Amino acid sequence: MRQTSGPADTPHSPALRAIPPGLHLVSTPIGSARDITLRALDVLAGADVLVAEDTRTLRHLMEIHGIPLSGRQVIAYHDHSGEGALQRLLGLLAEGKSLAYASEAGTPLISDPGFELARAVAAAGLPLSAAPGPCAAICALTLSGLPSDRFLFAGFAPSAQGARRTFLQDLAPVQATLILYESPKRLSALLAEMAATLGGARQAVVCRELTKRFEEVLRGTLDELCAEVDVRDIKGEIVVLVDRAAPAEASEESIGAALDTALKTMSVKDAATFVSQTLGVSRKIVYRIALDRSQE
Numbered sequence: 001m002r003q004t005s006g007p008a009d010t011p012h013s014p015a016l017r018a019i020p021p022g023l024h025l026v027s028t029p030i031g032s033a034r035d036i037t038l039r040a041l042d043v044l045a046g047a048d049v050l051v052a053e054d055t056r057t058l059r060h061l062m063e064i065h066g067i068p069l070s071g072r073q074v075i076a077y078h079d080h081s082g083e084g085a086l087q088r089l090l091g092l093l094a095e096g097k098s099l100a101y102a103s104e105a106g107t108p109l110i111s112d113p114g115f116e117l118a119r120a121v122a123a124a125g126l127p128l129s130a131a132p133g134p135c136a137a138i139c140a141l142t143l144s145g146l147p148s149d150r151f152l153f154a155g156f157a158p159s160a161q162g163a164r165r166t167f168l169q170d171l172a173p174v175q176a177t178l179i180l181y182e183s184p185k186r187l188s189a190l191l192a193e194m195a196a197t198l199g200g201a202r203q204a205v206v207c208r209e210l211t212k213r214f215e216e217v218l219r220g221t222l223d224e225l226c227a228e229v230d231v232r233d234i235k236g237e238i239v240v241l242v243d244r245a246a247p248a249e250a251s252e253e254s255i256g257a258a259l260d261t262a263l264k265t266m267s268v269k270d271a272a273t274f275v276s277q278t279l280g281v282s283r284k285i286v287y288r289i290a291l292d293r294s295q296e
């Protein structure tokens with residue numbers, strides 16, 4: 001996952017502001033190098049120590065944007081680097097150093113390393129901040145045309161067939177747009193398994209090579225996308241999105257039962273919102289039933 005090469009048109013002039021001590025999670029481009037934010041460049045230009053999943057990728061990105069290393073340390077770190085590597089970074093932070101952490105591309109921690117580090121920093125009460133930016137899941141969601149009010153990012157599906165089937169079965173009833181990452185080699189199999197588990201009539205979207213030259217968005221039902229992908233040699237980086245399950249038929253009785261449970265811990269208003277979202281039923285109807293029940 002390399003950033004598009006080629007120099008930036010305008011060299012970055014780092015803000016003349018010191019980077020405060022602490023760990024700074026830096027999001028980097030998922031394709032187009034110009035998607036880096038000015039604040040990310042400030043952090044990369046000013047941090048005392050640079051830490052990266054892939055030090056070569058980070059050096060290359062800094063080179064594209066004209067940010068000198070100026071003799072600073074560049075440390076390789078991912079979640080399996082081990083306790084010694086983690087303690088070394090925590091030690092630098094405890095000395096009051098500022099550390100910039102970037103994964104290979106996009107937002108650290110999102111199907112990328114950084115979680116163990118960020119969690120340890122937070123647990124130690126050391127300063128933690130983020131320079132937010134590109135993330136393939138969010139970019140794909142905004143392009144998909146699928147509902148964006150509620151979504152569930154599920155990362156990569158397991159590769160073992162049984163685990164994959166269970167994983168998809170668990171996602172089937174979720175009342176939210178589902179977002180998955182997948183390799184182009186397994187795309188066809190994933191779409192076929194999704195059609196079998198979630199139903200071939202569900203609307204889905206495949207986003208490919210976002211922010212890059214061959215960016216493409218395919219929309220259709222799962223069955224239609226299966227057919228299209230089967231006759232094409234799909235390459236590049238892929239995000240798959242699937243529309244939420246059609247709301248289950250809910251009877252007044254089942255709405256009432258769900259409300260009785262919710263009303264034990266929630267206000268009438270919150271219980272109505274919760275049950276309408278969980279059962280996929282109009283909030284107006286649920287609210288009326290909730291009012292009746294709360295007055296009984």
Ligand code: SAM
Pocket residue numbers: 001030031103105106107108109110111112134135136137180181182183207208209210211212237238239
């Ligand atoms: N941290 C990254 C983020 O914020 O999106 C994700 C890293 S994960 C190891 C890599 C996966 O993200 C790819 O296999 C693909 O599924 C997805 N991805 C990354 N860049 C992409 C792009 N430009 N277009 C489509 N999918 C992309």
